[in-house]
Amino acid sequence: MISSNHFRTATAALALAASLALTAGASAQDVTVTHPQGETAIxxxxxxxxxxxxxxxxxxxxxxxxxxxxxxxxxxxxxxxxVSENLFNVGSLFEPDFEGIAAEQPDLVIVASRSASTYPTLSEIAPTIDMSINNTDLVAGVEANIVQLGEIFGIQDRAAELVAELDAKVQEATAAAAGQGTGLVLVTNAGNLGVYGPDSRVAWIYNELAIPSVMDDVEDGDHGGDGVSFEFLLEANPDWLFVVDRDAGIGNEGAAAALLDNELMHQTTAWQNDQIIYLDPQAAYITMHGYTGLMTMLDQVIEGYNAAQ
Incomplete structure (x- = not known):
């Protein structure tokens, strides 16, 4: 069964495509992009x-x-x-090299999420768009961005293919998870445990795949999620755990598997039934709004559920 989210996703993507096509006007190569921080003519x-x-x-x-x-x-x-070694180094996500970028005179600069605050300065240097996404409707946001990029670069057919592939993968993961019990997204961070909820960067686990959470009230604004203990995990006892190793996600040595290997965890349903899915840490923490990263994580979810059948 296709959820209402999937219909909303497809509708949003098609609406954006129609809007951009109209905005393009007489020339298919001239586009005005509406984004979270305004409009940009390309x-x-x-x-x-x-x-x-x-x-x-x-x-x-x-x-x-x-x-x-x-x-x-x-x-x-x-x-x-x-990633080629010959690419220009634009600086970091939080501190771009404004002078270097200005000297290079790019035709388009794209910011999002972590770099969104740099938009005002960059937009004075070159045509800049903000592709930030609302995590509560993450899949729809990714698909809308793909459609938008397809319009900007005149590759609408390829964009439509990617959207169709992503929709199919979400439906496959949703079907695999149906009726398989509760879940919880757990983040490990420097030896600490946290939980991500339905507004987080991994919200699609709950919102798109319809996996019921065992924790209703989550305050996960911090990088490490809403702090919890192993005692809490044993008491809440979700059927499935989806683990994000933040340390590995930001380039440090990951230790999630070792951290979870303890006496309290061994008593949980997820551990005993081998129902712990370790999501690609960088895809889950850094590039959750990217097509390949999201497809990779959806495949991990599908493989995890299928292995438990």
């Missing part, structure tokens, strides 16, 4: 594209668009092979 197909967001790089790479500049650090492992 004349012609951008050739020199800088991204200050790894999810944007992920989406562009999936679409087959060549990127000219990327952040100089925190390259997600699953994208590393596609």
């Amino acid at each position: 004349s012609g197909v951008p050739e020199k594209v800088f991204v200050i967001d790894w999810a944007a790089y992920d989406n562009l790479t999936a679409l087959g668009v060549e990127v000219s500049g990327t952040p100089g650090s925190n390259v997600p492992g699953y994208l590393a092979d596609s």
Whole structure:
């Protein structure tokens, strides 16, 4: 069964495509993009594209668009092979090299999420768009961004293919999880435990896959989620745990598996039934809004549920 979220996702993506097509007017290469921080006019197909967001790089790479500049650090492992050493270093996600970017005169700069605060300055340097996404409707946001990029670069057919593939993967994961019990997204951070809820960067576990959470009230604004203990996990006892190793996600040595291997965890249903799914840490924490990262995590969810059948 396809959930209402899937219909809303498809509708939003189609509406955005129609809106952009109308805005483009007489020239298919001139587009005015409406985004969270305003409107940006883009004349012609951008050739020199800088991204200050790894999810944007992920989406562009999936679409087959060549990127000219990327952040100089925190390259997600699953994208590393596609990142050339010859790309311009735009600086960090939080502190771009404004002078260097200005000197390079890019045709388009893309910010999102962590780099969104740099938009006002960058928009004075070059055409800049903010592709930030609302995590409560994450899949719809990813698909809308893909459609938008397809319009900007004149590759609408390829964008439609990616949206269809993502929709199919979400439906497959939803079907695999149906009737398989409760779940909880757990984040490990420097030896501490936290929980992510339905407003978090991994909200799609609950909102899109319809996996019921064992914890209703979650305050997960902090990087490490809403702090919990092993005693809490044993008492709440979700059927499934989805683990995000934040340490590994930000490039440090991960230790989630070792941290969870203890006497209290051994008493939980998730441990005893081998129902703990370790999500790709960088996809879950850094590039959760990227097509390939999201598809990777959905595959991990599907494999986890299928293995337990």
